[in-house]
Amino acid sequence: MGDSCCNPLSMGSIKTLIEKQVPGIYVRSLEIGNNIAEDMENGFLMNVNKQITMACKKIQNDTKLQKGYNAIGFSQGGQFLRAVAQRCPTPGMNNLVSVGGQHQGVYGFPRCPGDNSTLCDYVRKLLNIGAYYEYFIICSLVQAEYWQDPLNMAEYREKSVFLADINQERVKNPVYKENLLKLKNLVLVKFLQDTMVDPKESEWFGFYKEGQGKQILTMNQTQLYKEDWLGLKKLNETGRLHLLSSDSNHLRITDEWFISKIIPFFK
Secondary structure (H helix, E strand, O other): OOOOOOOOOOHHHHHHHHHHHOOOOOOOOOOOOOOHHHHHHHHHHOOHHHHHHHHHHHHHOOHHHOOOEEEEEEOHHHHHHHHHHHHOOOOOEEEEEEEOOOOOOEOOEOOEOOOOOHHHHHHHHHHHHHHHHOHHHHHHOHHHHHEOOOOOHHHHHHHOOOHHHHOOOOOOOHHHHHHHOOOOEEEEEEEOOOOOOOOHHHHHOOEEOOOOOOOEEOHHHOHHHHOOOOOHHHHHHOOOEEEEEEOOOOOOOOHHHHHHHOHHHHO
């Protein structure tokens, strides 16, 4: 959100860092659009399902990725790449690293988390109206497509155009689970001081308990995990689910942290 594939100060620097740490590696940074400006704009305004389809085609058409590849997504890119793993199994994704991805969605907006103020709650209600009632917004505003309202879960499950599908909250698609279980490793990074993602536990598949906006369930307390809708429980039991944390704010990581925690999954 608000970034592009090839910004030398963000994604471009990550690409360079990986290339330096793993000599000879091929790194493809996915551009969603025809140029950097479109890529940034589409992070706000292109339907996520269209983005997933576009990403799949780019990966499938890249001859250097046909024997399998590792994937890393930052913030909303984390759950978008998980959707790629679930929907596009060819070529195979080996390891998926999600850095601050909102896998259970959000129930707040940047820098204004949870039930902290009357203003937060008021804006949340306005976003609910847009996220669930206005067709243009729900199908075109990216952040509305992973908005989840724990106070009105029935409506969320009915009208969500992206998150409810990939999280198997309506019809259970066995292929989604089967494809995610093909991963060698699923790595989830949570930022312990996150003020961008509400709740930050979403980065580890946690979320508010249904019916209220205060108590949070951890991943293994959710129905999604206990009934293993996605295969997370199986991945965990087989040692392939890795929960990492950084004691910092959203995406605020050092090169040293990245090298020690993430690079080993790419070697």
